[in-house]
Amino acid sequence: MGTSYDFPSDLLAGQEELHQIRAELSALLRRLPWSVEPLDGFSDDSGWRKIERSASPGWTEDEQAEVEKLRQREHELAVFVSTHRYWSDLTGPDRVDARSRLKHTPETPEKERTEQG
Helix, strand or coil, X not given: CCCXXXXXXXXXXXXXXXXXXXXXXXXXXXXXXXXXXXXXXXXXXXXXXXXXXXCECCCCHHHHHHHHHHHXXXXXXXXXXXXXHHHHHCCHHHHHHHHHHHHCCCCCCHHHHHHHC
């Protein structure tokens, strides 16, 4: 099946929080108006498909602050995960494979980890 990696718990926790923050940010951006600043609506059918947007009231200061907070945390976590000391022991294809597996490995709940030993 392939190599199994023994990721440290802080790396797993960082990746899990990164997934959560990205999901939160994505959901928030889907709920917000399409433009940060208030803009009139428009219709454009000169391209290969018609694009229509209704007027955007823009984002409130609180909404802008929430997006900025989530983006900042996403950046911090991405840096933490990508520069973690764990990666220094791996090279080439092993590092790429391990990083891919980490991205697709959900965090094991704390209770299950302690029961497993």
